[in-house]
Amino acid sequence: MADSVANSTGRGDSSQFLKIDRLSKHFDEVAAVDNVSLDIKKGEIFALLGSSGCGKSTLLRMLAGFEMPSSGNMYLDGEDIAKMPPYERPINMMFQSYALFPHLTVWENVAFGLKRDRMPKDQIAERVEAMLGIVKLKPFAKRKPHQLSGGQQQRVALARCLAKRPKLLLLDEPLGALDRKLREETQFELVNIIKSVGVTCAMVTHDQEEAMIMADRIAVMQEGRFLQVGHPREIYETPSCLFVAGFIGDVNLFNGTVEVDEPDHVIIGSPECRHFVNHGITGTIDMQVNIALRPEKICLQEIEPTIEQRESAAEHGYNSARGTIDGIAYFGKFTQFHVRLESGKIIKASRENTARHEETQLERGQQIYAWWDGSDVVVLTN
Amino acid sequence: MDSRLGKTWLIAGYVFLYVPILTLIIFSFNASKMVTLWGGFSFKWYGVIAHDSEVVNGFFLSMKIALMTATASVVLGTLAAFAMVRYKSFFGRTVFFSHINAPLVVPEVITGLSLLLFFVMCERLFGMPERGMFTIWAGHTSFGLSYAAVIIQSRLLELDKSLEEAAMDLGCRPFQVFYLVTLPMIAQSLMAAWLLTFTISLDDVVTTAFLSGPGSSTLPLVILSRARLGLDPTVNAIATITVAVVAVGVVAGSLWMSRQERRRAAEQSAAYREGMQAMGA
Structure with a gap:
């Protein structure tokens, strides 16, 4: 074991730029972070996603050095950082509240960390100018934080973190304090800046959309553990468990029993319909499973779906159910329908509004068919 | 009706608080040695305390x-x-x-x-x-x-x-x-x-x-x-000097504080407006 740790933490191994090894943090017997291991690649933006109290902030604060781990190790670029005080770590953090020093100007805020390193004055000036250039705040250098808008304050905080050229950038709910419209604009800008600087970044967020837009990889956390680590698409399309499926985006869940278990397909029976899944699962006949289906994968139409329409579903009768429209919510870019199936279960189906005026307007109370493709069904075995 | 009652109470409160101090100040300019009898205007007690x-x-x-x-x-x-x-x-x-x-x-x-x-x-x-x-x-x-x-x-x-x-x-x-x-x-x-x-x-x-x-x-x-x-x-006379010093200090202090506060609020709202404009642009 000791050997493998020594090997895997050697410098230059960019796939394990940050290595977290069996890290735990206990607060009075309660494990806030429970035996977590993780590798982050150099230059990667990694998001820790979870609801409040899941341990994501504690993990971030351990990386920053504000919390001491109860056990486990952390290596950054091959260097053991677990016992280093925060002021010696080559890590900088952007706080949720930005934590800009209100008594200092924008310029002084950005220069703050550089002055602590006793960097020569002319170099500090050069670096601060460059940073303010990156975040487009040069004209505001002489202002105090309270004279800036929320978005500008956030950029000052970012510039201040990046000024020291940290090996690892930590973002704590980076967009949590911004209003919605500004948040959408800022997400891309933030990613662009981080990518252009090339810094490795770990962020914490409770907002799944923010994590999906910004991060290269996401770890979904619950009760101090990682439930799933993967690319945003992976997490959305193939969630590993019920919690992840429900946490990331909207989902319809069915309970079912495995009826046919073949290497290339599975058939699962549930009260609503029989599901045809066009891939094998690790399970056995008669096993109880959950089926997850994203609303946008469900098609609604007035007439029964034809065989041609759903080639991959192969046999007639699978993956479709009759129901009535129970509610319609218009969101602008898409419309969400609540469909009451004959079994009484209500499922959500969404349809993108690509045309301004749809030819087939579905109405409340209308009888319809809901159907989906065998490849869109996610089987959750647990 | 209610507001008139409130005002009366307020005035009564002020009278209770400030009339004693006013009396004290007025009698510091009393030429007579008596503390309760007015004997004409004079600065003499201020000269006395200086010595x-x-x-x-x-x-x-x-x-x-x-x-x-x-x-x-x-x-x-x-x-x-x-x-x-x-x-x-x-x-x-x-x-x-x-x-x-x-x-x-x-x-x-x-x-x-x-x-x-x-x-x-x-x-x-x-x-x-x-x-x-x-x-x-x-x-x-x-x-x-x-x-x-x-x-x-x-x-x-x-x-x-x-x-x-x-x-x-x-x-x-x-x-x-x-x-x-x-x-x-x-x-x-x-x-x-x-x-x-x-x-x-x-x-x-x-x-x-x-x-x-x-x-x-x-x-x-x-x-x-x-x-x-x-x-x-x-x-x-001593009391009057003290009151004067304190009054000047308090008034100057609170004027300065409220000006700071106003300036800060103005700067904040200016920053907010700017932010909104930048978003619109």
């Missing part, structure tokens, strides 16, 4: 003690407040906590008496300290630091902890965090604590009476002893 060495010495002693008390209280109060807010568990924290707050609730007579007994004992054992300026200063500081600690503590509690963490994150050692970030952030409350302990020390009578020695009478003690011998308009 009254007891009053002048008392005034300077009071100022000196108040300056020293305020400064010592703020330094010790900051340390105490910091210990209570930042260190949630250390040996004897509860005892420490109640000791810091005790002088605020223990009757001053008891504080004064116990300090007197303590200093008397010290004098007998070590031959020092002699009662005088030092003992008064120590006594005032012993409760001044409580007031200072309470004020500074409340500011420290509302201070965003992430500011200090950010400072540490950017490379500050703990001591640097304190004087580069914490201290500037709590500067206003330090000022408030300093002013409060200054005034408390300046007009303290009870503790001072216990701890003063021969030749160390502060201004309040002088006034009190004069009043006991029979009122005389010099006391009114």
Whole structure:
């Protein structure tokens, strides 16, 4: 074991730029972070996603050095950082509240960390100018934080973190304090800046959309553990468990029993319909499973779906159910329908509004068919 | 109807509060020696106190003690407040906590008496300290630091902890965090604590009476002893000067504060408007 740790933490191994090894943090017997291991690649933006109290902030604060781990190790670029005080770590953090020093100007805020390193004055000036250039705040250098808008304050905080050229950038709910419209604009800008600087970044967020837009990889956390680590698409399309499926985006869940278990397909029976899944699962006949289906994968139409329409579903009768429209919510870019199936279960189906005026307007109370493709069904075995 | 009733009460309140002070000021310009009979307008009592060495010495002693008390209280109060807010568990924290707050609730007579007994004992054992300026200063500081600690503590509690963490994150050692970030952030409350302990020390009578020695009478003690011998308009004159100084200080201070506040609010809303425009653009 000791050997493998020594090997895997050697410098230059960019796939394990940050290595977290069996890290735990206990607060009075309660494990806030429970035996977590993780590798982050150099230059990667990694998001820790979870609801409040899941341990994501504690993990971030351990990386920053504000919390001491109860056990486990952390290596950054091959260097053991677990016992280093925060002021010696080559890590900088952007706080949720930005934590800009209100008594200092924008310029002084950005220069703050550089002055602590006793960097020569002319170099500090050069670096601060460059940073303010990156975040487009040069004209505001002489202002105090309270004279800036929320978005500008956030950029000052970012510039201040990046000024020291940290090996690892930590973002704590980076967009949590911004209003919605500004948040959408800022997400891309933030990613662009981080990518252009090339810094490795770990962020914490409770907002799944923010994590999906910004991060290269996401770890979904619950009760101090990682439930799933993967690319945003992976997490959305193939969630590993019920919690992840429900946490990331909207989902319809069915309970079912495995009826046919073949290497290339599975058939699962549930009260609503029989599901045809066009891939094998690790399970056995008669096993109880959950089926997850994203609303946008469900098609609604007035007439029964034809065989041609759903080639991959192969046999007639699978993956479709009759129901009535129970509610319609218009969101602008898409419309969400609540469909009451004959079994009484209500499922959500969404349809993108690509045309301004749809030819087939579905109405409340209308009888319809809901159907989906065998490849869109996610089987959750647990 | 209701508003008229309210106004009446308000006026009654003001009369109760300020008429005595007004009377005192008016009679300081009384040419007669009688405190209650008007004998014509005169500045003569102001001339008298200028040449009254007891009053002048008392005034300077009071100022000196108040300056020293305020400064010592703020330094010790900051340390105490910091210990209570930042260190949630250390040996004897509860005892420490109640000791810091005790002088605020223990009757001053008891504080004064116990300090007197303590200093008397010290004098007998070590031959020092002699009662005088030092003992008064120590006594005032012993409760001044409580007031200072309470004020500074409340500011420290509302201070965003992430500011200090950010400072540490950017490379500050703990001591640097304190004087580069914490201290500037709590500067206003330090000022408030300093002013409060200054005034408390300046007009303290009870503790001072216990701890003063021969030749160390502060201004309040002088006034009190004069009043006991029979009122005389010099006391009114001293009081009028004090009121004038305090009034000017308070008005100037609050004008400055409200201007700062207005400026800050204006700058904030300007920044907000700018932000909205930038978003629209």
